[in-house]
Amino acid sequence: MPHSLNPEELYQKYLDLQLRVTRFSSIEQELINTREQLDHELVLHKRLLKFNTEALKLNSEKEFIQLxxxxxxxxxETQIAYVYFLHKDRQEEERILEGxxxxxxxxxxxxxxxxIxxxxxxxxxxxVHQSTEHTEKNVLKSCMFSSTIDIGSDVSILLAAANSNEKAPFYPAINDRSKILFSIFVQQVEAILSNIITAQQNRQQMHTIAEAQIELKKLSLIATKTxxxxxxxxxxxxxxxVNNSFEQTTGFKLEEVIGKKPKEFLQSDLTSLEDKTKMANALAAKESVEVTVLxxxxxxxxxxxxxxxTPVFDEKGEHINFIALQKDITAEENYKKELIQKNTELEKINKELDQFIYSISHDLRSPLLSIKGLLSLIETSVDENETKLYHGLIGKSVGRLDNTILEILEYSRNSRVDVYxxxxxxxxxxxxxxQDLSYIxxxxxxxxxxxxxxxxxFSDKTRVETLLKNLISNAIKYRKxxxxxxxxxxxxxxxxEVYVIDIIDNGEGISELNQKRVFEMFYRASSSSQGTGLGLAMCQEIVKKLNGEIKLTSQFGEGTTITLILPNNPLNA
Amino acid sequence: MIRFLLIDDDDIISVIHPATIQRAISDSDIEITPSGYEAIALIDELIELQEAPPNYIFLDINMPEISGFEFLDRLTETELDFLKDSKIIMLSSSVNQKDIERAKTYPMIRDFISKPLTVEYIRELVGLAN
Structure with a gap:
C-alpha cells in the first residue's frame, strides 16, 4: 500500500470523480447531439445536392419551379413551400404551393x-414570426421568404417557406439555421434558374439562326436559279x-455592272418616255412598280x-434596297403583235369577203335577171326580128354569167393552189x-x-397565162x-434574174383618179366595161404570189402601159 | 306623153327596159344614159334647152365610176329643183339591206326594186293598171 487514504480524502475523490462522470456524460451527450445534428445536416446537404443534380437535368422553367x-x-424542413414565378416577356405568372x-x-x-x-x-x-396573440386570425406561425430575385431582365422568382399554427409542433421551428439553409437554397435556385434561362435563350437563338440560315439558303437558291x-x-x-439569268439576258457580268444603275446601261433610245417616267416616279416614291420596257x-x-x-425596308422601316425581277418577254410581245396583226388581216379578209359576196351576187344575178326580162319580152313578142335580137341577148347574158363564174374560179384558184x-x-x-383573143x-x-x-x-405557167390573158384582153377591150x-x-x-414585160396600148387610157383604184377588187373604172372588176385585182394577187411586180402608167385618152417584172426562178422559193 | 330617164351601165338591160316601157305605155319618151356623169350632163342639157323634166327616173345603184347614190349626192340645187316632180326609182340586181337603209335617207327616192322592170310594174307606177 503506497498510500493509505483517509475516508475524507476518499470521499472527496469520489465527489470529484462523480463530477467528472457527470461532465463527461454531458459532453458525451453533446457529442451525440452534435453528431446527430451533423448527420441531419449531411442529409439536408445530400438533399440539396440531389436537388442540384435533378434541377440541372431540367430544360423548362416550369418543371424547375415545381421541383x-x-x-x-x-x-x-418546413411544412409549406411557396414559389412565385414571373416571366415578364411572356406575361406569365405562376404560383406554386406545396404541403x-x-x-x-x-x-x-x-x-x-x-x-411578403x-x-x-x-x-x-x-x-417573420407571428404573434401567438392573434392565433385565431393567423393561419401561419412563422414564415421566411427571399427578396424578389431577377434573373436577366425577363424572369423573376420569389421563394417562401412557412409553418402553420396547426402543424407547427411537427416541424422544427424556423430559426437561424433554417434561415441559412434557405439562403443557400435560394442561391442555388437563382444559379440554376439563370442557367436554364440562358440555355433556353441560347437554344432559341440557335434555332432562329438555323431557321434564318435555311431560309437564306432557300432564298439565295431561288434568286440564283430562277x-x-x-x-x-x-x-x-x-x-x-445580279443573278445568272440577268447575266444571260443582258450579256453583262456582275463585275461590270456592280455599283451602276441599270438604266445607265440597259435603257435604249427606243425606250418610251412614258415608261421611263412611270418607273422613275415609283422609285422616287419608294413604291413597287411593274412596267414593260424596251x-x-x-x-x-x-x-x-x-x-x-420592289423597295425593301428593314425592321425599323428604313429603306435599304431595291429588288428587281426582270423577264425577257420579247417572244410574248412579238406573239401579241403577231396576233394583233393577224386579227387586222382577218378583219380585212372578212370585210373583203362581205364585199366579195355582195359583188359576186350582183354579178351573178345581173345576167340572170336580164335573161328573165328578155324571156318575158319574147313571150309577148309578135315580131320575129325582135325575138331574134332577144335570143341573141340571152346568149350574151349566158356568156357573161359563165365568164363571171370562170373568173371567180380563177381568182380562188390563184389564192389556194400552190405555186408550181x-x-x-x-x-x-x-x-x-x-390568136385566142382575136374574136374580140x-x-x-x-x-x-x-x-x-x-x-x-421558169415560172408558174398557169398563173402567168391567166395574168397575160387578163392584161392583153383589157388592152384590146379598151381600145379606142x-x-x-x-x-x-x-x-x-x-x-x-428577171423578165420585164411591157404591155403597151394606145386605147382609152385611165384617168389619174382611177389609176389609184383599178387594182381594187370589184372596182370597174370604165362605163364601157362589162367586167366583174376582178381582173386586175387578180393580176395583182398573181404577181404577189410570183414575187414579181406590176406597174401601171397611163395617159387618159392616150393609152396605157402595164409593166410586169417576173422573177426567172427555177426554185420554188 | 310620159318621159322616162334610164341610168344603167348594163348594155343588155338598156335594151330590155326601154322595150318593157314601150310595151306598157304606148306614148312614152325614153332617154338612156350608161353612167351618172352622163346623166348629169343630160339633165343640164334639158335645163339649158328649157325642156320638161322626166316624169320617172330609173336609177341603177351599181355602176362604174359613180354609184346611183353618188349620182344623187352630186346633183346641184338647180338640178334638184328641175327634178323636184320627178319620181326616182332605184334599181339593183341584188337587193342589199344596207342599200335599202341608205335609200330611205333620200326623200326623192320613190321606190326601190329588183331588176328587171316588168310591164305590170310600170303600168301600176303610172296609174294605168286595169
Whole structure:
C-alpha cells in the first residue's frame, strides 16, 4: 500500500470523480447531439445536392419551379413551400404551393403574400414570426421568404417557406439555421434558374439562326436559279448583286455592272418616255412598280423587259434596297403583235369577203335577171326580128354569167393552189393568146410581141397565162372605138434574174383618179366595161404570189402601159 | 306623153327596159344614159334647152365610176329643183339591206326594186293598171 487514504480524502475523490462522470456524460451527450445534428445536416446537404443534380437535368422553367417547391420542404424542413414565378416577356405568372390541403391553399397564399408585402425585403432572407396573440386570425406561425430575385431582365422568382399554427409542433421551428439553409437554397435556385434561362435563350437563338440560315439558303437558291433576272440594288438604285439569268439576258457580268444603275446601261433610245417616267416616279416614291420596257443588251439586241421593282425596308422601316425581277418577254410581245396583226388581216379578209359576196351576187344575178326580162319580152313578142335580137341577148347574158363564174374560179384558184414552176417560152405564150383573143379584136387591131432573144422563163405557167390573158384582153377591150390604128404591143426583155414585160396600148387610157383604184377588187373604172372588176385585182394577187411586180402608167385618152417584172426562178422559193 | 330617164351601165338591160316601157305605155319618151356623169350632163342639157323634166327616173345603184347614190349626192340645187316632180326609182340586181337603209335617207327616192322592170310594174307606177 503506497498510500493509505483517509475516508475524507476518499470521499472527496469520489465527489470529484462523480463530477467528472457527470461532465463527461454531458459532453458525451453533446457529442451525440452534435453528431446527430451533423448527420441531419449531411442529409439536408445530400438533399440539396440531389436537388442540384435533378434541377440541372431540367430544360423548362416550369418543371424547375415545381421541383423547387418540393425541395424547399425537404431541405428547409418546413411544412409549406411557396414559389412565385414571373416571366415578364411572356406575361406569365405562376404560383406554386406545396404541403397544404387543397381547401387551405387560397387562405395560405393570401397570408404569405400579405406577409411578403408587409415585411418586404430588398436583399437576402427575412424571417417573420407571428404573434401567438392573434392565433385565431393567423393561419401561419412563422414564415421566411427571399427578396424578389431577377434573373436577366425577363424572369423573376420569389421563394417562401412557412409553418402553420396547426402543424407547427411537427416541424422544427424556423430559426437561424433554417434561415441559412434557405439562403443557400435560394442561391442555388437563382444559379440554376439563370442557367436554364440562358440555355433556353441560347437554344432559341440557335434555332432562329438555323431557321434564318435555311431560309437564306432557300432564298439565295431561288434568286440564283430562277429564270427571271434578279437585281438587288442599294437604296440609290446602284447594283449590289445580279443573278445568272440577268447575266444571260443582258450579256453583262456582275463585275461590270456592280455599283451602276441599270438604266445607265440597259435603257435604249427606243425606250418610251412614258415608261421611263412611270418607273422613275415609283422609285422616287419608294413604291413597287411593274412596267414593260424596251431594253438593250450588251450586244445591242433589243428585248422587251417585264420589270417588277420592289423597295425593301428593314425592321425599323428604313429603306435599304431595291429588288428587281426582270423577264425577257420579247417572244410574248412579238406573239401579241403577231396576233394583233393577224386579227387586222382577218378583219380585212372578212370585210373583203362581205364585199366579195355582195359583188359576186350582183354579178351573178345581173345576167340572170336580164335573161328573165328578155324571156318575158319574147313571150309577148309578135315580131320575129325582135325575138331574134332577144335570143341573141340571152346568149350574151349566158356568156357573161359563165365568164363571171370562170373568173371567180380563177381568182380562188390563184389564192389556194400552190405555186408550181415550170419552163416555158413567154413569146410563144403571148402569140397564142393573140390568136385566142382575136374574136374580140375583130376590127383588125395591131397585135405584136417583141423580144431580143428566146424568152424562156421558169415560172408558174398557169398563173402567168391567166395574168397575160387578163392584161392583153383589157388592152384590146379598151381600145379606142372606130380607130383603125389601134395597137397592143408586148415587149419582153431579160434583166438579170428577171423578165420585164411591157404591155403597151394606145386605147382609152385611165384617168389619174382611177389609176389609184383599178387594182381594187370589184372596182370597174370604165362605163364601157362589162367586167366583174376582178381582173386586175387578180393580176395583182398573181404577181404577189410570183414575187414579181406590176406597174401601171397611163395617159387618159392616150393609152396605157402595164409593166410586169417576173422573177426567172427555177426554185420554188 | 310620159318621159322616162334610164341610168344603167348594163348594155343588155338598156335594151330590155326601154322595150318593157314601150310595151306598157304606148306614148312614152325614153332617154338612156350608161353612167351618172352622163346623166348629169343630160339633165343640164334639158335645163339649158328649157325642156320638161322626166316624169320617172330609173336609177341603177351599181355602176362604174359613180354609184346611183353618188349620182344623187352630186346633183346641184338647180338640178334638184328641175327634178323636184320627178319620181326616182332605184334599181339593183341584188337587193342589199344596207342599200335599202341608205335609200330611205333620200326623200326623192320613190321606190326601190329588183331588176328587171316588168310591164305590170310600170303600168301600176303610172296609174294605168286595169
Amino acid at each position: 423547387v417547391a418540393e425541395s424547399v420542404i425537404d431541405i428547409c 397544404v390541403r387543397k381547401k387551405d391553399e387560397a387562405a395560405i397564399v393570401g397570408e404569405i403574400e400579405k406577409i 408585402h408587409y415585411h418586404k425585403t430588398a436583399h437576402g432572407i427575412k424571417v 429564270k427571271s433576272g434578279v437585281i438587288i440594288s442599294d437604296k440609290h438604285g446602284r447594283i449590289e448583286w 431594253n438593250k443588251s450588251k450586244s445591242g439586241h433589243h428585248y422587251y423587259n417585264q420589270l417588277a421593282i 414552176r415550170d419552163e416555158f417560152n413567154l413569146q410563144n405564150m403571148i402569140e397564142q393568146q393573140f 379584136a375583130e376590127e383588125g387591131i395591131d397585135l405584136k410581141v417583141f423580144s431580143d432573144s428566146s424568152p424562156i422563163i 372605138k372606130n380607130n383603125f390604128t389601134s395597137f397592143v404591143h408586148v415587149k419582153i426583155r431579160r434583166e438579170g
